[in-house]
Amino acid sequence: AQTVTQSQPEMSVQEAETVTLSCTYDTSENNYYLFWYKQPPSRQMILVIRQEAYKQQNATENRFSVNFQKAAKSFSLKISDSQLGDTAMYFCAFMKPKTSYDKVIFGPGTSLSVIP
Amino acid sequence: DAGVTQSPTHLIKTRGQQVTLRCSPKSGHDTVSWYQQALGQGPQFIFQYYEEEERQRGNFPDRFSGHQFPNYSSELNVNALLLGDSALYLCASGPGLAREQYFGPGTRLTVT
Numbered sequence: 740a741q742t743v744t745q746s747q748p749e750m751s752v753q754e755a756e757t758v759t760l761s762c763t764y765d766t767s768e769n770n771y772y773l774f775w776y777k778q779p780p781s782r783q784m785i786l787v788i789r790q791e792a793y794k795q796q797n798a799t800e801n802r803f804s805v806n807f808q809k810a811a812k813s814f815s816l817k818i819s820d821s822q823l824g825d826t827a828m829y830f831c832a833f834m835k836p837k838t839s840y841d842k843v844i845f846g847p848g849t850s851l852s853v854i855p
Numbered sequence: 856d857a858g859v860t861q862s863p864t865h866l867i868k869t870r871g872q873q874v875t876l877r878c879s880p881k882s883g884h885d886t887v888s889w890y891q892q893a894l895g896q897g898p899q900f901i902f903q904y905y906e907e908e909e910r911q912r913g914n915f916p917d918r919f920s921g922h923q924f925p926n927y928s929s930e931l932n933v934n935a936l937l938l939g940d941s942a943l944y945l946c947a948s949g950p951g952l953a954r955e956q957y958f959g960p961g962t963r964l965t966v967t
Contacts (some may be wrong), residue, residue, distance in 0.1 A: 743897075772955065774955060776958075781960075782943060782960060782961050782963075783958065783959075783960045783961075784898075784945060784947075784958035784961075785956055785958075786957070789955055791894070796858040815932070830897050830898075833958060834955070834956075842903060842911055842913065843890075843898075843900070843956055844900070844954075845897035845898050845899075847896060847897050848895075848896070848897050848899055
């Protein structure tokens, strides 16, 4: 069974600075997808970034980038130029796309606070 | 283009009652999944529907059941409610061989 671990329950960062959120996962699969989801206090779960395991290049979406280390089963999220609107719960998630019938497995989350 | 919608937004029920939550997937999506998110935790997978059939199920008792309609919308039913069923219930949809799932705003269920 796949598991996702986030070892940082809470983090804070000064506005405009950079912060990195950690995530590790466990799987015996070779092909899969990894995600970072953001859940603001308004509770809408929003996809931040997606990484396909067969791609060696790290995904980037504007201020958000990942460091994907497949051998180490590590998938960290870097947020550059942090903004107040980045304050939210961040969930690392795993999906095995063997068929269309696959669930997303979430980590426990990291609560990020951006301090003005 | 409307995203995933869920109703109602909030719901208060009494222990032992039954509840039905509803979800309309994003346009073009045919797979619907339901998740339970307890306060301060990550979402936990309940089940997934595709072509009106339950395709996968997480570790939830039979009190949790669902349905998918021909228009791909879905319902989550919970019978004999327990206090521990209080949570945010999230619906997510995806297109076929989905690379990701898009989430709705959730329904906050409180069981008293």
